[in-house]
Amino acid sequence: MCSEHLDTYYRDRVVAESEITSLQNSSKKLADSEQELIFLTQKHRETIRGGGCVQSGNNNNKRSFLSSLSESTIAEIDAGVLDPQMYFEDSLTWDSKDTTTPPPHRPESPTILQYNLANVFEISPTEEDITGQQAAALASLSQLDVWTVGDVDLLSKFNYFKHQQPQPRLSLALDGVADVTSGSGFSLTLSSKERMLASAVAVKDIDEKWPALVLILSRVCAPSRSYDDVVRALRKEDPSEPIVDYLRDIIYHYSHYFKFSDEVPRNINEREGFADITWPFIRGALTLADIPSRRFEIPVTGTKERKNHGRDLSMETEEQALMADGVALFGDHQIYLAEASLVYEPKLDKQVKDKFKLVRCMRDSWNSQIRSIAREAMPPTGMSVFGSTSFADETKFYAMDFAGTYRLKQVGRMLVPLGKAHFGSRMETCVKTCL
Structure with a gap:
């Protein structure tokens, strides 16, 4: 039963041949109906689809050029709604004696980029996908295509690990994710120095953003202080200070449990524990940073997009998103x-x-955001998404970016307090970690 559940819950490991064919057909239809990747510079003019850069003398070239465009674009040109000169920096005439079309040339510094990446991210990255088509497309979107630290090529090491080592069923390497968190299969193949360099993260000094934080925490959350000590100290703080408001919200969620016992009840269910014990630390920090948040059964948009890409929803059942x-x-x-x-x-x-x-x-969320941003602008270099897993009293925080492959790093860890004793020290660590 467990095996059957896993097969349903985590399918998508390998794309079936029929799904690949469907994606390729979808990509071809997109290429036939849209003008892809237009570059304009002062010295070069081109369209990737080819045809149309001609000189005066032969009207046959007009038909040749138009045949490479979609029917809707041709109709707009013939009706005078769309000016064909928009594709080139010089005036364009349809008559030409010289029918030779120069080969496409990609300028080094394009001034206009229009991307159609609909078929780039849907195929689960197995074998060569992540190092070929996907990495090249992401490199053109200002994402890194190399992963080196000093003279160590970590990308090559990961690709070797992915292809040469037998991977367990739930291996993230099969999804093109280089997991360099402690104890992962890939990290264990690295030397201690390589592991340290691969997992290193830059953390900003929170004291600069929250100058009152250190002083308030030193007064409220001294290491030896119990829950009751923290409550008494917090009453003396200025309630208009955002940090104080954050701490009071945390205390409020604990207050119900500690009214009746010195510990959080051991029979507390998963939702209660997350909502009252773990989430107040995380959500309070997000609120201070002006980042809205939601909890419980939130559909993951990127996963739903991936699962349903290329599906004919008039004939097929829509795949549902996983919930966060x-x-x-x-x-x-x-x-x-x-x-x-x-x-x-x-x-x-x-x-x-x-x-x-x-x-x-x-x-999936990282891919979804890259696609969304690239519709109108160039995505930021080194774009990251974040996540956390809570297990018992421990929460680990992760960041994911892309450098020739997806990289997963642990960026923080906290232990939530479950009893009144030594409440202050754990509360201080949790607040600093979340902020």
Whole structure:
């Protein structure tokens, strides 16, 4: 039963030949109906589809050029709605004695870029996909296509690991994700120095953004202070200070449990534990940073997009998205995803499955955001998405970016307090980690 559930829940590991054919046909239809990738510079003019850069003398070239365009574009040109000169920097005449079309040439510094990447990210990255078509397309979108630290080529090491090592069923390497978190299969193949360099992350100094943070925490969350000590100290702080408001919200969620016991009840369910114990630390930090968030059964947009791309929804059933326990938003983009578990004695296999699910959803969200941004602008170099898994009292935070392959790094860790004793020290660590 468990095996059958996993097969349904985590299918998409390998794209079937019929699905690949469907995607290729979809890509061909897109290429036939749209003008792809137009570059304009002062010295070069071209269209990737070819045809149309001609000189005066022969009207046959007009028909040759128009035949390479979509029917809607031809109709607009013939009706005078669309000016064909928009494709070139010089005036364009349809008559030409010289019918030779120069071979396409990509200028070094294009001034106009129009991308149609609809068929780039849908195929699950197995074997050569991630190092070929996908990496090349992402490199053109200002993402890194190399991963080196000093003289160490980590991308080559990962590709060797992915193809030469037998991979377990839930291996992230099969999804093109180089997991350099502690204990991962790939990280164990690296030397201690390589592992340290591969997993290094740059963390900004939160004291610059929240100058009052250190002083307030030193007064409220001294290491030896219990929950009751923290409550008394917090009452003396200025309630108009945003940091104080954040701390009070955390205390509020604990207050119900600590009114009746010195510990969070051991029979607390997963939702209660996440909503009252873990999420207040995370959501409060997001709110301070002006980032909206939601919790419980939030559909992961990127996963739904991937599952349904190329499907004829008039004939096929729409695939449903996987659900996240927590989400942070930037506009419509899901920039952070969270997975929760019981705060007491969760099943050990859930830790592995939750991380596997989370990372694949992070990959889908990253792809979705790249596609969305590239419709109107160049995506930022080194774009990242974030996520977290909570297992018992521990929450680990992750970041994912792209450098020739997807890279997963751990960027933080916290232990939530479950009892009144030593509440202050754990609260301080959690607040600093989340901020």
